Amino acid sequence: MTAPTRSTLALDIGGTKLAVGVVAPDGSVHGLRVIPTDKHEGPDAVLARLFAAGHLAIAEAGHDVGAVGISCGGPLDADTGVVMRPLNLPDWDDVPVGPLAAREFGVPAHLVNDATAGMLGEAASGAAVGARNAIYLTLSTGVGGGAVLNGLPHRGAAGNGGEFGHVMVRPFGRRCTCGRLGCLEAYASGTSIAARARDAVASATEPTVLAALDTVRAEDVVAAADAGDPLARRIWDETLDVIGQAVTDLVNTFEPDVVVLGGGVTRSGGELFDRVRRTIDATAMAPAAAAVRLERAALAPYECLVGAAVHAVTRIEETTHV
Ligand SMILES: [Zn+2]
Incomplete structure (x- = not known):
């Protein structure tokens, strides 16, 4: 080239x-x-x-x-x-x-x-420069994904390959924007985090600081979880669990050199990266876990x-x- x-x-x-x-x-x-x-x-x-x-x-x-x-x-x-x-x-x-x-x-x-x-972008001049196998996941309004496999971008038959937001993390779980039940996007997008929190607040029997907000956004859930609010903590913990599980599946499937996480949800702080790293180390196949770096999108x-x-x-x- x-x-x-x-x-x-x-x-x-x-x-x-x-x-x-x-x-x-x-x-x-x-x-x-x-x-x-x-x-x-x-x-x-x-x-x-x-x-x-x-x-x-x-x-x-x-x-x-x-x-x-x-x-x-x-x-x-x-x-x-x-x-x-x-x-x-x-x-x-x-x-x-x-x-x-x-x-x-x-x-x-x-x-x-x-x-x-x-x-x-990340492969050309960001966190995945030089990687022969790389996975990118963006946790944003929705959840998107992309892959570099054996040094080449993976496009799929018509350019839509790598829709990692629509892998299933909860069988028969929440309805996703794609129509299926239990996709990663239905739990880990900013939109879904906020929606899950609003549902939990509506049926809560315990006090929560989120009940006082006109509109609950994903960043409100993260801030409340950090401050020790039990309801927000449960929502955020489940979010971190499903992201860790999905990334572990991708690590097992592709044995990448690097997984790059981007999108607004990743700006929530270091806890997300720490938890995903721990889930990979505890549950991925050992050689794949040892090989993979977990990086924040450098060009974000x-x-x-x-x-x-x-x-x-x-x-x-x-x-x-x-
Ligand atoms: Zn979906």
């Missing part, structure tokens, strides 16, 4: 935020902008604001841009650049984001699953932007050199 000489415009489409930046060949991000998605406006209006922010980023960075890389929640078709009703953007029904971006900016544009992008919160640029450059090289 030859080093790219031109920068890449990177666009990250999230359910709550749009992030835009120009990624230089050395991985540095310029002209960074983060704006609300305001998804109720629909895909046409959101894309118009996203593209306008992209033009501003290019102007501010002053770089020559040779490609556009777009990261978005799945499902999507990475080959055609079409977004197919992501769980966090349910109105986006077969929206050809890739072709629209290519026409808007006059350069090739490539679409990639946002968690796959996070993995690519912009690993998806860097990874979207890496993906675009890689796909252009593949189509140019084969």
Whole structure:
């Protein structure tokens, strides 16, 4: 792989935020902008604001841009650049984001699953540099995943491989956004942590500081658990247990060099990493447990932007050199 000489415009489409930046060949991000998605406006209006922010980023960075890389929640078709009703953007029904971006900016544009992008960013210039086998898990509004296997990004048949948020951690458990029961995402996303706490508060027979809050957010649960609130402690303990179990399954399955954890839930503090590490050491197969490093996403919160640029450059090289 030859080093790219031109920068890449990177666009990250999230359910709550749009992030835009120009990624230089050395991985540095310029002209960074983060704006609300305001998804109720629909895909046409959101894309118009996203593209306008992209033009501003290019102007501010002053770089020559040779490609556009777009990261978005799945499902999507990475080959055609079409977004197919992501769980966090349910109105986006077969929206050809890739072709629209290519026409808007006059350069090739490539679409990639946002968690796959996070993995690519961390592998290129973050916590997974040099790893032949790496797993990335983002614990955010939802739970996403990506993998590098034998030195290559794992894409799956249509670019949606590595949906580690939808591995089962509680058979017949809570209903997930995907419709299945008991997925990791139904317990460990910020949304699910808050929802589980609200359910527990509604049926609580014990006093809890969470009962006094108008809206319970995941960070409120973590803060209350840290302060010794028993109800919050139970919710957070169960969350840490299921994350530890899921990561242990991934360690056993792939025997990775490194597992990288990113997303807002990981900003809760060191307890999450300590507990997951202890669960791996106590319950994973011994050689896999001994081999694996557990790391915080080094590029957070912009690993998806860097990874979207890496993906675009890689796909252009593949189509140019084969
Ligand atoms: Zn699911």
